[in-house]
Amino acid sequence: MNKKLSAAVLTIAATLALTGCADAAGNTGSGTDFPQRGKSIDLVVAFASGGAVDTAARLVQPILEEELGTNVEVINKPGAGGQIGYTELTSSKPDGYTIGATGSPSVVVSPLDESRGATYTRESFQPLGRQVIDPAVIAVQPDSPYKTLAELLDAAKADPKGMTASTTGLQGGEHFALAQIEEATGAAFAPVHFSEGASQATTAFLGKHVDVLVGNVSDVTDLVKQGKTRVLGVMTTERAPSLPDVPTFEEEGFEVEAGTVRGYSAPAGLPDDVAAKLEAALKKAIEDPEVVQKMEDLGLQTDYLSAQDYSDFWTQQEADFKKVLPLVQETN
Known part of the structure; x- marks a missing residue:
């Protein structure tokens, strides 16, 4: 090989090597090739199938698949008031192939209480977008002697802890709602925790294993249409x-506001380009007119927040829940 040819070969080789290094570096922290063809994305739902969290995830699933160009599989990991699913999510590699539905108070509060033994912290999550705020409600059997909220609360004050009330797990939204009711009105119910979520709690209520159903608007909308429950009050400033x-x-004269906030997150540490792709896909899915309409049919008003705004909202919630956590711990 002559000297000119040898120099040319070396130049080409060096260029290819540098290009390869640049590509490798870009692929390590870049979403340009995300998601890879044939590699599916897991969407972890920390509650059982059939509940509001699961239903919302399955509504956005097909649009996420369309936007991202790959399969998105909803995986239910119920138990411990969402803690099992959140552990699964935060233990996963932050590469975009595992995301999860995150709902507060559960996702916010579980790492705040040391007795829960959570292996994750607030910093373990990377919020991707908020979907909805679902106001809390209190309901009784359709043949219950209590026709109004005041009648029910008076009975609970007269016989503290004499009536059982459902929650979707220790320190979940319903548990906080019960504590807020007690603080504001003096009415004390005995919480019964169903850690697998709203479907389990609703089944227990319909089977008359608990006296009072504390849930969200989305949990009771169909039950009301079917005549299976009587909702006495919505814990918000405006009617649902x-x-x-x-x-x-x-x-009704009671200063109680409570509900569940639901969105989507990933394990902390996503490459910026991957995070941007996931956020954009979720925004498109959450705000899709058909998804919005189906959510409204469930009694849910879409209230989208971007990843940054959802993160800021989450931080504020953490500060708020820290103030009332001792009261909830007293009512375990």
């Missing part, structure tokens, strides 16, 4: 569009 005849706690 899907329950227009049900008064708010504020209308």
Whole structure:
């Protein structure tokens, strides 16, 4: 090989090597090739199938698949009030191939209480977007002697802890709602925790294994249509569009606001480009008109927040829940 040819070969080789290094570096922290063809994305739901969290995830699933160009598989990991699923999510590699539905208070509070033994912290999650705020409600059997919220609360004050009330797990949204009711009104219920989620709690209520159903608007909308429950109050300042005849706690003279906030997150540490792709796909899915309509049919009003705004909201919630956590711990 002559000297000119040898020099040319060396130049080409060096160029290819540098290009390869640049590509490798870009692929390590870049979403340009995300998701890889044929590699599916797991969407972890920390509650059992059939509940509001699971239903919302399955509504956005097909649009995520369309936007990302790969399969998205909803995987239910129920138990411990969401803690099992959140552990699964935060233990996963932050490469974009595992994301999860995150709902507060459960995801916010579980790492705050040392007795829960959570292996994750607030910093273990990377929020991707908020989907909805689902106001809390309190309901009784359709043949219950209690026709109004005031009648039910008076009975609970007269016989503290004499009536059982469902929650979707220790320190979940319903548990906090019960503590807020007790603080604001003096009415004390005995919480019964169903750690697998709303479906398990609702089944127990329909089987008359608990006296009172504390849930969210989305949990009871169909039950009301079917005549299977009587909702006495919504814990928000405005009536729920899907329950227009049900008064708010504020209308009844009680300052109680509670509910569940639901969104999507990933394990912390996603490459920026991957995070951007996931956020954009989730925004498209959450705000899709058909998804929004189906959510409304469930009694849910879409209230999207971007990844950054959802993160800021999460931080504020953490500060708020720290203040009332001792009260919830007293009512375990």
